[in-house]
Amino acid sequence: MSDIGADDNDNSPAIDSAQQDESPYQDETSQQNANLDDDQAIDSGPLDSAVKITAPTRTIRDLFNPPRDIAKIRQRLFEVQEKIDLQAHEFDFYWPYVDNVWVRQHRGGQDRTGLYITDYYACRLQRPTYTPKPVSQPRPEGTPTRKKQIREGGKCHMKLKVVRYRGGYHSVTINQLGDKTEHLHDLDTMDKIKRTTVLMDIARSEVMQGYMPASVFTVMSEDEQKLVASGGRHLSRNDVRNASQAWRQQHKEELRVHDGYKYDHGNGIVRQEGNIPLSQAVAQAIDPDSAYYAILPPSTLRFPEESRTFLEPYLPPRDAPGIQDGALPHVTLTYASSMDSCLSLAPGIQTVLSGPKSKAMTHYLRSRHDAILIGVRTALADDPSLNCRLEGAGGYGGIGWERQPRPVIIDPGARWMLTPQTRIMKTVAEGKGLAPWVIIAPGFAMDPARLDALRYYGGDYVGCTDFDKRWRLRWEAILKALAAEGIRSIMVEGGGYVVNELLSPEHSNYVSSVIVTVAPTYLGQGGVQISPAPRTDGVGRPTVAVRFKDVRWQGLGEDAVMCGRIPEVEGVPVHTLLPEVQPSSGPVSFFGPVQAGAQSLVQRGVPTSQPGAS
DSSP: OOOOOOOTSSSSSSTTTTSSSSOOOOOOHHHHHHHGGGGGEOOOOOTTTTTTEEEOSSSSSHHSSOOTTTTHHHHHHOOEEEEEEEEEHHHHGGGGGGGGTEEEEEEEEEOOTSOOEEEEEEEGGGGGBOOOOOSSSSOOOOOOOOOOOOOOOOOOEEEEEEEEEEESSEEEEEEEESOHHHHOSSSHHHHHOOOOHHHHHHHHHHTTTTTHHHHHHHHSSSSSSHHHTTTOTHHHHHHHHHHHHHHHOOOSSOOOOOTTTEEETEEEEEEEEEOOOOHHHHHHHHHHHHHHHHHHOOTTBBBOOTTGGGGGSSOTTTOOOOOOOOOOEEEEEEEOOOOTSSEESSSTTOOOOOOOHHHHHHHHHHHTEEEEEEEHHHHHHHOOOOOOBTTTTTTBBBBBTTTTTTEEEOOOOOOOOOOOOSHHHHHHHSSHHHHHHEOOOSSSSSOOOHHHHHHHHOOOEEEEEOOOTSSOOOOHHHHHHHTTTTOOOOEEEEEEHHHHHSSSSSTTTOEEEEEEEEEEEOOTTEEEOOOOOEEEESOOOESSSSSOEEEEEEEEEEEEEEEEEEOOOSSSSSOOOOOOOOOOOSSSOOOOOOOOTOOOGHHHOOOOTTOOOO
């Protein structure tokens, strides 16, 4: 980080050619700033009432209390190795951290529905080589002479397609475009060429409070680790001067140094003895953990790391590859039961059985699966949200829709009527979960308004045409349909009819593992009971319906959790599981790989900007 000397009370700031990137193309951020409404800008004063100065949106607190993992997020948005789904407000917040890399080339416009806006971006180094022309006309009074330099262009040809969706939820989907899949330079190169809008906004906000650029630069440079994480490794005092140039042209008052700092001849602005750094004072005033937890919804759940170990052998691998031809998803059958094996007091009555710790475990299980599946009877009775409320999931401290499973409802007759007041739709609109896929049987006319309404929220109806001898949808067909959509793992939560079917001999080979929570209570007669169909041996005598293997028990609060597997049933085909992959220790990320080889919803007419669609 270089400190370039200049008189901070001079109203003719030097302009660093690295920061002011000259080219035939206008920077997109400048275009956006020029179009702000009056209430988003600051009147420049009596000298030129037509000029509006954009109010800064970031302050010094954003530098010393940065977003969690901002360096990692910047790197991901720089590389864009795979499709990235962000909630719209997250894109607006994080994109200014990398707008020194990406320049909008042109806007593709809206689609015919008006819900999708497409923009095309290119790496800044794709621009042609720029050679400054001699200045023949005199500059207006008070306007500095720009120090223009030759900038070599045509170095990188990486491009992006960015689709913004404004329907039942607001999202932004970022995809690579073209055959150039990598930059020919690193992120630090771009940080050296141009500063981000975030850094310039922070600098401008401090100068507009009356502080000298040299003092602002000293304060911003105190915590080098946080400055570098935000892209400021090459920040200079000239950058601070340039950020406040327009404002200083209209405000002639003398600037001052920050409290606790002084001007030391030959050394610039230094901190006075006995005073703690301003960066430290700001960090102490804003506890990062308190600030983080303050934004979490009150319903956020936490499941400690030490409680997760016993579950790992029964869960799908974290780094499973895409679905292979003929393979079916990992199926985890999980439910909470009373000691008399009941799910609820009676049909249609929602009954709470899990304690706080086992409830948090359930949401951790949801975070480890691509989809969560229930039957239509449970959907009608409970009006569930079917999302993951675990801390770190999307909407609960996470980014985008990471760790949010796709709800799947088995509803052959399309009985479940979805409205904006349905709990799951409210969850989608709040950015706390994904819209459902509803498995239906053909043979009836689907109301187009219902189809459009579900797709408006990012969901869809998935047709399944394969029936068993009793004219019920076959589980193999359902699992294949979900595998074709890129679903690698499914958590089956109920209700009783679905669980009993999957425990029956003809379907149990589709189940990879079973996780049951047993609550210390009896619900009594008349409850919805888990009791699979009876079995007989070779001579017709009754035998045990199911006895699990590889069993492990674990106490969670007042509840007991059993993990196990179902022995293979002789004479029943065993479904093909996903290839074995060693579990990784890293967290599941919203930047996960696109499912290769899967038939996506896009191929069936669902737009690409929907989170979770490949």
